[in-house]
Amino acid sequence: MSSPVITPLVEARGVAKRYGPTVALADGRLTVLAGESHALVGRNGAGKSTLVTVLTGLQAPDEGEVRFDGEPAPALTDRDAWRRRVACVYQKPTVVPELTVAENLFINRQPTGPGGFISWRRLRAQAAELLDTWDVRVDPEARTRELKVEDRQMVEIARALSFGARFIVLDEPTAQLDNREIERLFTRMRALQESGVTFLFISHHLQEVYEVCQTVTVLRDARWITTAPVADLPRAALVEAMAGESVAEHESRYVRGAAAADAPVVLTAHGLTSEAYENADLTVRGGEVVGLAGSSGSGKIELAESFAGLHTPTGGTAELGGEKLPFGDVQAALRAGVGCVPRDRHEQGLVAAMTVGDNAVMSVLNRLGRFGFVATETRRAVARELIERLDIHTEGPEQPVSDLSGGNAQKVVMARALASDPRLLVLINPTAGVDVKSKESLLARVDSAREDGTAVLVVSDELDDLRRCDRVLVLFHGRIVAEHRAGWRDHELIASIEGVDHG
Numbered sequence: 001m002s003s004p005v006i007t008p009l010v011e012a013r014g015v016a017k018r019y020g021p022t023v024a025l026a027d028g029r030l031t032v033l034a035g036e037s038h039a040l041v042g043r044n045g046a047g048k049s050t051l052v053t054v055l056t057g058l059q060a061p062d063e064g065e066v067r068f069d070g071e072p073a074p075a076l077t078d079r080d081a082w083r084r085r086v087a088c089v090y091q092k093p094t095v096v097p098e099l100t101v102a103e104n105l106f107i108n109r110q111p112t113g114p115g116g117f118i119s120w121r122r123l124r125a126q127a128a129e130l131l132d133t134w135d136v137r138v139d140p141e142a143r144t145r146e147l148k149v150e151d152r153q154m155v156e157i158a159r160a161l162s163f164g165a166r167f168i169v170l171d172e173p174t175a176q177l178d179n180r181e182i183e184r185l186f187t188r189m190r191a192l193q194e195s196g197v198t199f200l201f202i203s204h205h206l207q208e209v210y211e212v213c214q215t216v217t218v219l220r221d222a223r224w225i226t227t228a229p230v231a232d233l234p235r236a237a238l239v240e241a242m243a244g245e246s247v248a249e250h251e252s253r254y255v256r257g258a259a260a261a262d263a264p265v266v267l268t269a270h271g272l273t274s275e276a277y278e279n280a281d282l283t284v285r286g287g288e289v290v291g292l293a294g295s296s297g298s299g300k301i302e303l304a305e306s307f308a309g310l311h312t313p314t315g316g317t318a319e320l321g322g323e324k325l326p327f328g329d330v331q332a333a334l335r336a337g338v339g340c341v342p343r344d345r346h347e348q349g350l351v352a353a354m355t356v357g358d359n360a361v362m363s364v365l366n367r368l369g370r371f372g373f374v375a376t377e378t379r380r381a382v383a384r385e386l387i388e389r390l391d392i393h394t395e396g397p398e399q400p401v402s403d404l405s406g407g408n409a410q411k412v413v414m415a416r417a418l419a420s421d422p423r424l425l426v427l428i429n430p431t432a433g434v435d436v437k438s439k440e441s442l443l444a445r446v447d448s449a450r451e452d453g454t455a456v457l458v459v460s461d462e463l464d465d466l467r468r469c470d471r472v473l474v475l476f477h478g479r480i481v482a483e484h485r486a487g488w489r490d491h492e493l494i495a496s497i498e499g500v501d502h503g
Contacts, residue, residue, distance in 0.1 A: 050222075138154065290473065
């Protein structure tokens with residue numbers, strides 16, 4: 001007796017999409033069964049984002065088709081029909097920060113009373129009922145901008161479910177979450193799955209794929225490579241499918257050097273204190289890479305941002321190259337010799353309306369010309385050199401930076417940080433939301449900076465980023481509580497981060 005044929009909840013076949021001469025997707029395929037969490041992985045530029053725009057009805061494919069429950073996808077103009085089938089929760093919020101949770105949940109479809117006026121009482125009641133139905137524990141009257149990232153994501157998921165959609169695309173949902181927040185998100189995802197919600201989970205963190213997904217689809221070079229049960233695909237095979245090379249080849253490229261013990265001290269901090277951290281002492285030598293690790297409330301990011309001029313500590317001192325480091329002034333920190341890759345490339349790192357070249361050289365314009373005037377060819381030449389140095393995949397310096405993939409956009413931010421030949425390079429989550437290949441390229445720049453004698457401070461939740469460090473300092477509730485020398489084991493560092501091995 002043959003087994004019954006299961007109709008996929010979502011199916012994409014032979015999807016192709018071109019933008020002029022650029023082939024964004026040549027052979028996109030996806031088969032998602034109801035009730036599963038299905039991972040979509042691949043390097044930046046593999047075609048993931050393009051496939052998602054087709055799956056969510058933002059663009060029509062040039063070739064191929066998309067089906068929901070065996071039926072052809074709606075016309076692009078029928079937005080309500082698309083909302084009933086699919087929704088995407090992006091890294092960047094799509095909620096209106098100044099509105100309340102209730103207002104965001106029912107924006108443009110608020111319940112009305114007599115005279116056509118909005119019934120605020122019914123709006124709050126409907127919002128509370130919706131949040132309760134899906135066990136989203138958020139105050140309907142809270143301003144959305146005041147929510148944690150994980151709660152904002154759940155509000156966006158609840159809004160999608162309220163339209164009737166049961167297929168939710170999560171695009172890099174963990175990029176801004178710490179370990180505890182990620183575990184809470186996964187717990188909520190599993191509960192929603194049991195309630196009949198299906199997820200397409202896009203992540204560069206392969207460990208997460210194994211933790212929360214049942215099936216994985218790999219894209220590479222704009223083509224479908226494989227779809228397999230996660231349990232049947234070892235991590236080495238998954239990396240090989242994504243990168244087109246074996247893990248041994250991938251890992252053999254990197255052999256970590258060590259900073260010389262007699263190298264001059266570049267950065268010294270004594271007793272630095274603020275609302276986020278207290279009594280922080282640290283030194284970083286030239287050619288040394290020091291990591292800062294900790295949970296999201298540990299103060300690690302705020303401490304690093306202080307060195308880059310983004311915050312002013314309430315106590316303590318810091319010196320860079322023997323001179324007092326200016327706090328609370330980004331330009332002054334830049335002049336003092338600090339280069340920084342900030343925590344959020346969208347909000348702090350890039351000017352989306354400007355070109356790749358203008359973004360790359362923004363920090364060194366005063367060096368390229370006098371009295372604010374910079375020859376166009378000089379600017380282009382410096383930009384081209386940075387593009388080549390960072391292996392930025394772009395049509396040239398004049399391409400809008402907003403056209404780039406996440407990995408290449410992050411390389412532009414790194415290029416600008418390196419353009420000023422800094423004495424201290426501060427990197428905050430430098431590989432968040434980038435693919436395996438771009439991550440390797442960005443971390444190779446850390447090695448180059450080390451070889452040039454630059455002092456490097458790396459703040460990251462990524463163990464792979466921290467593995468490049470000579471030392472990792474762990475912050476817990478604002479205090480530096482542990483130091484791990486190169487060669488630490490994962491469980492040792494995680495125990496420090498989680499507060500397991502200290503009181």
